[in-house]
Amino acid sequence: xxxxxxIISSHPLFAxxxxxxxxxxxxxxxxxxxxxGRYLLQHGAPAGEFFLLRHGRVALELTGPGRGTVTFQTLGxxxxxxxxWLIPPYRWTYDAKAIELVRAVSIDAACLREKSEADHxxxxxxxxxxxxxxxxxxxxxxxxxxxxxxxxx
Amino acid sequence: xMSAQMDAAQVLTGAGLDALLQVLKSRGLRTLGPKIRAGVxxxxxxxxxxxxxxxxxxEHSPGHYRLRRRDDAALFGYTVGPHSWKQFLHPARxxxxxxxxxGAGEQPHFEPEPSDAQHFALIGVRACELRAIxxxxxxxxxxxxxxxARRRDTFIVAVNCTVAGATCFCASMNAGxxxxxxxxxxxxxxxxxxxxxxxxxxxxxxxxxxxxxxPRRPASxxxxxxxxxxxxxxxxxxxxxxxxxxxPQRLLRNLEHPRWSEVAERCLACGNCTMVCxxxxxxxxxxxxxLTGTQLTRTRRWDSCFSADLTYLHGGSVRQSTRSRYxxxxxxxxxxxxxxxxxxxxxxxGRCITWCPVGIDITVEASRIAAGESG
Amino acid sequence: xxxxxxxxxxxxxxxxRSRRRDGPQxxxxxxxxxxxxxxGFSAGQFNMLSALGVGEVPISFSGDPTEPRRIVHTIRAVGxxxxxxxxxxxxxxLGIRGPFGVGWPLAEAVGQDVVLVAxxxxxxxxxxxxxxxxxxxxxxxxxxxxxxTRSPAEILFRRELxxxxxxxxxxxxxxxxHALGAWDGHIGVVTALIERxxxxxxxxxxxxxxxxxxxxxxxxxxxxALIPSESIYLSMERNMQCGVGLCGHxxxxxxxxxxxxxxxxxxxxxxxxxxxEL
Numbered sequence: 001x002x003x004x005x006x007i008i009s010s011h012p013l014f015a016x017x018x019x020x021x022x023x024x025x026x027x028x029x030x031x032x033x034x035x036x037g038r039y040l041l042q043h044g045a046p047a048g049e050f051f052l053l054r055h056g057r058v059a060l061e062l063t064g065p066g067r068g069t070v071t072f073q074t075l076g077x078x079x080x081x082x083x084x085w086l087i088p089p090y091r092w093t094y095d096a097k098a099i100e101l102v103r104a105v106s107i108d109a110a111c112l113r114e115k116s117e118a119d120h121x122x123x124x125x126x127x128x129x130x131x132x133x134x135x136x137x138x139x140x141x142x143x144x145x146x147x148x149x150x151x152x153x
Numbered sequence: 154x155m156s157a158q159m160d161a162a163q164v165l166t167g168a169g170l171d172a173l174l175q176v177l178k179s180r181g182l183r184t185l186g187p188k189i190r191a192g193v194x195x196x197x198x199x200x201x202x203x204x205x206x207x208x209x210x211x212e213h214s215p216g217h218y219r220l221r222r223r224d225d226a227a228l229f230g231y232t233v234g235p236h237s238w239k240q241f242l243h244p245a246r247x248x249x250x251x252x253x254x255x256g257a258g259e260q261p262h263f264e265p266e267p268s269d270a271q272h273f274a275l276i277g278v279r280a281c282e283l284r285a286i287x288x289x290x291x292x293x294x295x296x297x298x299x300x301x302a303r304r305r306d307t308f309i310v311a312v313n314c315t316v317a318g319a320t321c322f323c324a325s326m327n328a329g330x331x332x333x334x335x336x337x338x339x340x341x342x343x344x345x346x347x348x349x350x351x352x353x354x355x356x357x358x359x360x361x362x363x364x365x366x367x368p369r370r371p372a373s374x375x376x377x378x379x380x381x382x383x384x385x386x387x388x389x390x391x392x393x394x395x396x397x398x399x400x401p402q403r404l405l406r407n408l409e410h411p412r413w414s415e416v417a418e419r420c421l422a423c424g425n426c427t428m429v430c431x432x433x434x435x436x437x438x439x440x441x442x443x444l445t446g447t448q449l450t451r452t453r454r455w456d457s458c459f460s461a462d463l464t465y466l467h468g469g470s471v472r473q474s475t476r477s478r479y480x481x482x483x484x485x486x487x488x489x490x491x492x493x494x495x496x497x498x499x500x501x502x503g504r505c506i507t508w509c510p511v512g513i514d515i516t517v518e519a520s521r522i523a524a525g526e527s528g
Numbered sequence: 529x530x531x532x533x534x535x536x537x538x539x540x541x542x543x544x545r546s547r548r549r550d551g552p553q554x555x556x557x558x559x560x561x562x563x564x565x566x567x568g569f570s571a572g573q574f575n576m577l578s579a580l581g582v583g584e585v586p587i588s589f590s591g592d593p594t595e596p597r598r599i600v601h602t603i604r605a606v607g608x609x610x611x612x613x614x615x616x617x618x619x620x621x622l623g624i625r626g627p628f629g630v631g632w633p634l635a636e637a638v639g640q641d642v643v644l645v646a647x648x649x650x651x652x653x654x655x656x657x658x659x660x661x662x663x664x665x666x667x668x669x670x671x672x673x674x675x676x677t678r679s680p681a682e683i684l685f686r687r688e689l690x691x692x693x694x695x696x697x698x699x700x701x702x703x704x705x706h707a708l709g710a711w712d713g714h715i716g717v718v719t720a721l722i723e724r725x726x727x728x729x730x731x732x733x734x735x736x737x738x739x740x741x742x743x744x745x746x747x748x749x750x751x752x753a754l755i756p757s758e759s760i761y762l763s764m765e766r767n768m769q770c771g772v773g774l775c776g777h778x779x780x781x782x783x784x785x786x787x788x789x790x791x792x793x794x795x796x797x798x799x800x801x802x803x804x805e806l
Contacts (some may be wrong), residue, residue: 043708059715071707074715076724099712139745140717144705148739149648249537252580254672260621261541295771298535405781408803435776442581449581456776463777466767467606477805482741487777492782493773517631 004029007105011052012078013129021122028111034098041082047090049106050082056102063093072144073137074099080133085109160355160364162372162380165340167349169368170228171202173338177274177365182308185241186276187234192220194234196241199276202349206231213318213392213503215512225343229277232318233502235369237431238275242303243289245455249299249404249438252449254377261449274308278336280329281321281500283311285431291494292434308359310338315383319392320503322516326395328500330387338364341380352380381471395501396523401488403523408480410522417476419511424457426513427482432498435463456509458482487519529602541622542599544616550602551682554649555614556590561597561624568596571656572631572735572763572791576771577601578623579612586768586786587613588653589627594663599624601645602652602684617758628771629790632657633761637733640759641669643725645746647718650675651684653763653790654737658692663695664726669731672699673727676704676718679704680711701725717751718742729754735791737763747794760794781806 003028008014014025032051034040040051040058051058058081060073072094076079082105083093090109116123165173174184186199189206199205211231212219223230254263278286286309293300306312314323314330323329332339337360340351352372356360372380427433437456442449456463458481462473490498499515506514536760542561550556569575571593578584585607591600605614616622634657642661646654654673661671674694677683683702693700701721703714714721727734729748734750736743743762748761766778766785773787779801783789800806 057714068708071711071715074703074713076714078724087631129766136723140720143717143719143742143745146741147678147705148741149682149705197529250539263538265542293774296536296770296774299562408806434774437777438584440578440583441579446581451537451578451584458776464767466765471766472805474805481779481806489779489782493779493784 001068004031004105005055007031011054011105012051013080013133017125017129020118021125023059024119025107025112025120027109028108028115029105030108032106034104036098036100038098040096040098040102040104041092042095043092045092047082047084047092048109050080050085050109051104051106053077053079053081054103054105056098056100058102059097059099061097063095073140080130083130085113086130130144160361163353163364163367163369164372164376165353165367165369167202167228169353170349170351172367173363174201174274175197176363177308178415180274180308180363182272182274182350183312184274184276184307185238187229187231189220193218193221194231194236195502196234196236196238196275202228205229205277210316211318213320213507215514216509217319217512218395218507225345226347226349227315227342228349229312229340230316230344230488231340232314232316232321233279233282233504235429235504235508237429237502237504238278238286239289239431239434241273241275241295242286242307243300243434247299247453249451251451251454254449256447256449258337265357267422269443270302272306272308274310276310278309278311278332278334279314280311281323281326281502282431283309283332283335284323284326284328284500285502288432288490288494288496288498289434291496292487307427309336309338309502311339311356312342312370313339313380313384314387315342317387317390317392318503320506320514321391321415321501322393322395322503323501324391324394325397326497326499326501330391331384336360343376343379343383352376393503393514395487395499395516396520400519400523401491403525404519406487407525408484410526412518412522413476413480416513416518417474417479420475420479421510422459422478423510424459425508425510426515427457427459428455429504429508430486431502432486432500432506433457437462458485479525483515483518483522486515536625537770539576539584539625541621542624544618544620544622547616548617549760550684551604553605553614554602555605556600556683556697557613557616557624558591559601560623561599567699569593569599569627569656570631571634571660573627573629574651574653574771574790575599575601575624575626576628576768577603577613578591578625579609579616580623582612582623583609583627584623585609585613586628588763590652590655592659593656594659602649602655604649606658625771626717628768629784631786632660632735632763632791633733633793634660635757637667638667640733641671641732642724643672643674643727643732643734643749643750644735645722645734645738645750646673646675647742647746648682649684650736650738650742650763651675651677654735655685658698659734662695662698670699671697672727673691673701674696674718674721674725675700675702676721676738677702677704680713681706693779699725719745722746722749722753725753727753727755729756732759734760735763736760740765740801747768747798747801751794757795757798758793761791762794762797763789763790764792764797 063069204230254261301464311332545560590602745794768786773784778785
């Protein structure tokens with residue numbers, strides 16, 4: 001049986017992380033699973049955790065009256081779900097639904113924020129690992145905004 | 154090289170030049186040469202020596218051209234006007250094909266190609282223009298059968314320049330003022346009095362055959378030396394020069410130079426420079442049909458990198474700004490043409506400088522931009 | 529035939545043999561160019577197609593290069609000419625010139641893994657490459673097709689993609705920019721598929737076709753996955769008019785894309801792709 005720390009260290013987000021930090025993060029983590037159709041997080045709710053996805057895919061959705069539900073991104077194994085826990089007011093800005101059976105590691109946000117305040121080296125380590133994901137998603141959002149596959153202007 | 158087997162120079166008089174035109178006509182060639190029309194020297198059909206701009210010269214500066222009287226009776230005592238020979242070899246408009254439908258819904262069929270292929274004798278081709286023809290040959294000769302058909306039987310009577318214009322820079326492009334190859338006959342004018350006088354050489358077998366039919370006499374050493382000296386004087390009096398060292402790379406390293414924006418503030422994107430340029434070859438095709446849809450025609454016409462439509466790509470043009478179009482024109486001429494066709498696209502004739510309505514000077518712009526932002 | 533007797537500017541007349549809709553505003557035509565037609569093309573090449581009396585546009589081959597007698601083109605109706613072509617009925621006449629250009633480096637890629645990255649209508653010029661690779665399947669390593677488009681409704685060649693997806697010797701991933709309703713596939717940009725694809729960088733050849741912005745990002749993502757730029761190929765699009773390098777329209781720096789391309793190796797493009805309005 002893998003320990004939670006082994007699971008975390010084998011996830012790309014935390015690849016190669018120092019054992020001391022791994023131990024700190026592991027202290028805030030637990031294994032979770034969601035059946036297809038269940039929501040991992042919902043727009044407006046407190047962002048109390050984030051997920052390291054291990055199995056199954058998740059759809060990120062926004063719903064508007066009269067517009068139905070638009071999925072703007074899907075995430076899968078090896079990817080990170082949830083960044084709103086990093087910045088106040090710590091609330092989710094979209095819904096995340098399990099499309100398939102999802103297995104993930106949930107990491108408690110308040111726990112990790114507290115440890116990062118106490119140890120800024122840990123906080124810096126987390127920032128270096130979350131920043132590329134944020135930038136990548138920003139770039140992807142720009143590309144989607146450009147609607148490049150359209151038939152010209 | 155033609156010059157390696159250089160024939161003995163001959164001397165030709167005005168009567169000899171008229172005889173040359175008649176011999177060329179008798180061989181079924183249309184004799185095309187310089188003529189004054191509407192205050193400029195143009196290239197048109199010429200019937201005799203009397204059509205040539207005897208005793209005239211031209212005055213050039215950026216955005217400026219005037220004809221002036223010479224104090225002698227020279228027939229070729231000027232440089233180049235707005236025309237170039239490409240209007241004959243690579244015409245501004247030409248029909249690529251026509252097709253007919255015999256009835257609505259019928260399969261169209263192509264009409265046979267017109268067999269009125271014209272053969273030209275070009276009279277008074279300058280060294281820069283010979284180079285321009287050689288450059289267009291590289292672009293068009295293999296790919297364009299219509300060009301090939303016109304070019305194949307073209308007879309070229311070249312003229313060494315005995316005067317340089319203020320916008321000329323062929324010497325720095327190694328394109329003139331002396332003709333070196335690519336001609337059938339080459340003249341150097343020695344006219345001073347009212348009787349035209351030329352030193353003449355043949356460059357090809359057909360040139361020699363034509364020469365043998367003309368009234369002539371062998372040139373004296375003095376005449377040969379005078380002819381050479383005139384061309385050397387021309388080289389020494391070039392109005393402008395193009396920087397040469399490593400120019401393509403220096404331009405391509407400076408595609409974001411602020412000077413491109415500065416020149417774009419003056420440039421009208423009118424395309425005059427591309428129309429008068431003897432090497433610019435860009436064309437567009439247009440399809441048309443008559444009202445009943447039975448007659449279909451595809452026409453090719455000169456286009457210009459200054460037109461927005463040249464780079465139209467579903468929804469917009471790639472080159473929307475004047476800056477980008479001027480940059481395309483200049484870098485194509487001087488930097489990317491060598492990559493595409495193995496030669497520079499510029500021959501130093503200076504037409505783009507003279508005929509630019511706002512007097513933009515390619516030699517100045519290229520020097521400034523190639524010097525880099527610290528230059 | 530002797531090159532001097534062929535006029536490359538003169539189309540031959542052909543008829544539409546069949547026509548099918550392959551997406552919103554997108555039709556695939558099979559063209560019968562008659563028995564004397566020159567047959568054969570390489571994947572990635574294009575033809576100039578004429579709607580007679582309207583005009584002519586460059587369209588890539590989208591059919592199977594191992595069936596040289598069948599000329600297939602997929603056309604999106606965007607301008608006057610492409611709309612006229614896309615709406616030609618079965619039996620209608622059109623003009624055809626080609627094939628032109630340099631296609632995908634499939635011979636050079638023998639022995640390598642191949643990843644094909646398509647965006648939108650860019651799947652059409654890549655389809656002949658897929659046919660070629662599958663026809664000579666044993667000569668290549670892993671084959672991966674990554675396809676991004678706008679929405680599920682705009683997925684090209686859907687039935688064929690599904691058939692390819694069922695094959696064990698071909699990995700197919702499709703992503704859309706956004707979806708409403710019943711789509712259960714990937715959502716997001718095609719570059720995300722590259723990041724997830726676990727490509728064997730040292731022996732992968734990448735073939736990329738799509739809108740230029742998408743290709744720029746895809747090439748950067750492939751380079752970030754450590755694929756050398758000498759192994760990445762882009763199919764460049766400009767306003768090709770003559771097909772033989774004499775009209776000047778498709779210049780891209782020192783390249784004449786109709787003659788030197790449309791497929792160009794990324795190391796020859798990387799610097800110039802950054803220059804605006806080139």
